[in-house]
Amino acid sequence: MASVPKALFCPTCRKVVLATDGDFPFCSDRCRILDLGKWASGDYKISSPILDPEVLEGLGENMPHRRHSDDED
Template identity: 45%
Template sequence: MTLEVSCPNCDKSVTWCKESEFRPFCSKRCQLIDLGEWADEGHKISQSIQSETPLTEEMLDALEDEFLLNNKFFVEPE
């Protein structure tokens, strides 16, 4: 059984399989239109705040330190 989905951009039917290079989009054009929407912030993934705990300066500093430890490309060269 093959799965048919609608292109998120133009609603054209797309077969969901390995040969459908741009799935879930029907074409490179529709894929790039969607990418442009994300780049222009036309699409967003919003999430509500998970906690009622207010962030303190110490908490933000600790988060920043942890982020910098795990992402060396933000560290200044020595």
């Protein structure tokens, strides 16, 4: 019995895509580029907070310090 390749729906146009397809999980390069454009324009957002303490520590080190209006000069 041959194994059946995994299938998903293209996240952009909802066509069925097999895991063996070259553009998986998208059905085409066009859908892949449209999806990237939505991320780049801010249409997609990751809305859940970062809860991993190691990631939070790394972010604090790389971000410039902001001055608050109540800070002294």
